[in-house]
Amino acid sequence: MSRYIFEMQDLHFNYPDGTAALQGLSVSIERNKKIALLGANGAGKSTFLLHLIGILKPVKGKIIFNGQELKYDRASLINLRNKVGYVFQDPEIQLFSASVWQEVSFGPMNLGLTNEDVENRVIRALKDTDTTCLKDRPTHFLSYGQKKLISIADILAMNPDMIIFDEPTASLDPKYTHRILDLLNDINQRGVSIVMATHDVDKAYEWADTILVMKDGWIIKAGPPEEIFNNEHLIQNTSLEKPLLLKIFKELQLNGYLPQNRTAPRNVNQFIEILHQNALNKAL
Amino acid sequence: MLQIEKYAYCNPLRGVHPGEKFLFAVATMMTCLALNSLSVSGIVLFLMAGVTVWKGSIPLFFYIKLLSIPLFFLMAGTITVAINVVHNPDHALWSWQYANLSFGITMESLLACAKLFLRSIATVSCLYFLSLTTPLVEIISILRKLKIPELFLELMSLIYRYLFVLLEMAERIYSSQSARQGYSSIKNSYRSMGLLASSLLIRSHQRSLNLYMALEARGYNGTIKVLEQRYQLSKRNLLLIAITELSLILVDYLNGGSL
Numbered sequence: 001m002s003r004y005i006f007e008m009q010d011l012h013f014n015y016p017d018g019t020a021a022l023q024g025l026s027v028s029i030e031r032n033k034k035i036a037l038l039g040a041n042g043a044g045k046s047t048f049l050l051h052l053i054g055i056l057k058p059v060k061g062k063i064i065f066n067g068q069e070l071k072y073d074r075a076s077l078i079n080l081r082n083k084v085g086y087v088f089q090d091p092e093i094q095l096f097s098a099s100v101w102q103e104v105s106f107g108p109m110n111l112g113l114t115n116e117d118v119e120n121r122v123i124r125a126l127k128d129t130d131t132t133c134l135k136d137r138p139t140h141f142l143s144y145g146q147k148k149l150i151s152i153a154d155i156l157a158m159n160p161d162m163i164i165f166d167e168p169t170a171s172l173d174p175k176y177t178h179r180i181l182d183l184l185n186d187i188n189q190r191g192v193s194i195v196m197a198t199h200d201v202d203k204a205y206e207w208a209d210t211i212l213v214m215k216d217g218w219i220i221k222a223g224p225p226e227e228i229f230n231n232e233h234l235i236q237n238t239s240l241e242k243p244l245l246l247k248i249f250k251e252l253q254l255n256g257y258l259p260q261n262r263t264a265p266r267n268v269n270q271f272i273e274i275l276h277q278n279a280l281n282k283a284l
Numbered sequence: 285m286l287q288i289e290k291y292a293y294c295n296p297l298r299g300v301h302p303g304e305k306f307l308f309a310v311a312t313m314m315t316c317l318a319l320n321s322l323s324v325s326g327i328v329l330f331l332m333a334g335v336t337v338w339k340g341s342i343p344l345f346f347y348i349k350l351l352s353i354p355l356f357f358l359m360a361g362t363i364t365v366a367i368n369v370v371h372n373p374d375h376a377l378w379s380w381q382y383a384n385l386s387f388g389i390t391m392e393s394l395l396a397c398a399k400l401f402l403r404s405i406a407t408v409s410c411l412y413f414l415s416l417t418t419p420l421v422e423i424i425s426i427l428r429k430l431k432i433p434e435l436f437l438e439l440m441s442l443i444y445r446y447l448f449v450l451l452e453m454a455e456r457i458y459s460s461q462s463a464r465q466g467y468s469s470i471k472n473s474y475r476s477m478g479l480l481a482s483s484l485l486i487r488s489h490q491r492s493l494n495l496y497m498a499l500e501a502r503g504y505n506g507t508i509k510v511l512e513q514r515y516q517l518s519k520r521n522l523l524l525i526a527i528t529e530l531s532l533i534l535v536d537y538l539n540g541g542s543l
């Protein structure tokens with residue numbers, strides 16, 4: 001199997017009102033990676049992501065999925081959507097059923113599994129998202145965070161190879177944000193590729209294996225977080241901000257509080273570790 | 285309406301097979317309608333109210349309030365049955381003359397009125413039992429087993445779900461309007477209400493497009509297939525239902541069908 005799950009070549013897309021949402025987007029998406037998609041509002045993130053499940057069709061350019069060019073006939077689209085799941089930003093859009101149990105069963109039912117298999121998948125997805133207790137509750141009595149978790153269980157129950165999350169932590173409290181990010185890590189550990197659109201540079205820096213930066217309808221840069229956020233030129237030319245952690249670390253290094261040869265920490269714990277070691281070295 | 289919803293989802297009878305509850309409500313309703321006797325209707329009313337309030341833990345006050353909603357329509361409907369054109373005013377309990385006709389209330393018409401009134405309210409209590417103890421989703425799954433066309437059922441479930449989405453949307457628009465003095469005067473209120481209705485319409489259209497997209501993303505192919513939850517049928521409950529209906533018929537028989 002090819003190393004890339006998706007390869008996009010020179011995608012162009014215009015909305016009916018004439019907005020050119022994608023203008024020559026090219027990128028390759030590696031298998032089993034955690035990928036964060038950054039970009040300002042209106043940069044075309046959602047448009048790009050909807051191309052990945054064939055909801056939108058490019059006017060020009062092609063999409064290679066699992067080594068084969070994506071076609072837009074019924075069978076190919078069904079095959080694509082069985083393997084690539086999409087969690088919408090607003091769970092209210094996705095949840096169509098008044099019953100949590102029926103809601104989660106919809107996806108696997110469409111895969112043509114037996115009722116028993118569907119039942120097992122639903123039970124598993126509810127367990128994985130820690131929402132088994134919501135099984136008998138109606139969707140309209142759930143909180144926003146609970147609805148979000150159910151919208152993720154919806155997709156998990158389909159067992160896809162890749163899941164796309166459109167701003168999964170938007171308007172969630174810190175506790176739920178943490179819970180969702182942990183869940184995304186768990187899902188990824190099982191070998192599922194994850195693409196997450198987000199505005200949160202701090203979270204993206206800490207979480208992602210690869211970062212894609214989008215601007216004006218194309219991906220201007222793709223690479224590991226360290227590389228992206230140390231690229232001053234890129235940061236100045238886009239709406240990106242440097243992660244707080246990296247900013248502080250750089251400032252300390254620049255002013256000689258920390259040695260120049262240390263690699264930048266990816267999360268707070270690593271940073272604390274560096275500070276401790278530095279204090280120890282100084283004391284010796 | 286939301287209160288009924290809440291009870292339907294969280295009552296002690298939730299775990300009972302929805303088919304049994306459906307059968308109980310519908311069979312009792314049919315018996316009550318078919319027998320058309322004062323005593324049976326009375327028994328059904330008390331039986332249903334008792335089961336709902338006692339077994340379903342529905343607060344009595346709330347239940348009475350709920351029963352009083354159709355009371356107004358019932359009164360209006362049944363009073364006209366009681367008053368008839370009478371040919372022999374001497375037989376009437378009370379009558380008056382208007383032009384060449386005399387209108388009045390007779391013993392028979394009063395009895396018919398009472399029968400109709402009690403029968404209606406008893407039937408309502410049967411339906412209340414079902415709607416207070418069984419969520420709509422489960423009623424729909426019973427209808428599916430009864431082979432109601434899939435199209436209706438899908439529409440029913442989507443309408444039911446989106447009722448709440450639209451309600452929430454309307455509430456939000458309403459509060460954002462009132463925060464900007466949208467309802468400060470009668471003139472403003474009319475204008476705001478119109479704007480609310482029109483933006484609700486546009487947004488529901490947008491919603492429906494989005495919904496289609498989200499369903500497609502999960503492999504939708506024209507029919508919404510979902511897995512129904514399984515319930516255990518209880519022989520004891522089925523027996524109880526059968527006994528109840530038979531007893532009702534027996535009561536009517538012993539009464540000679542007169543009352």
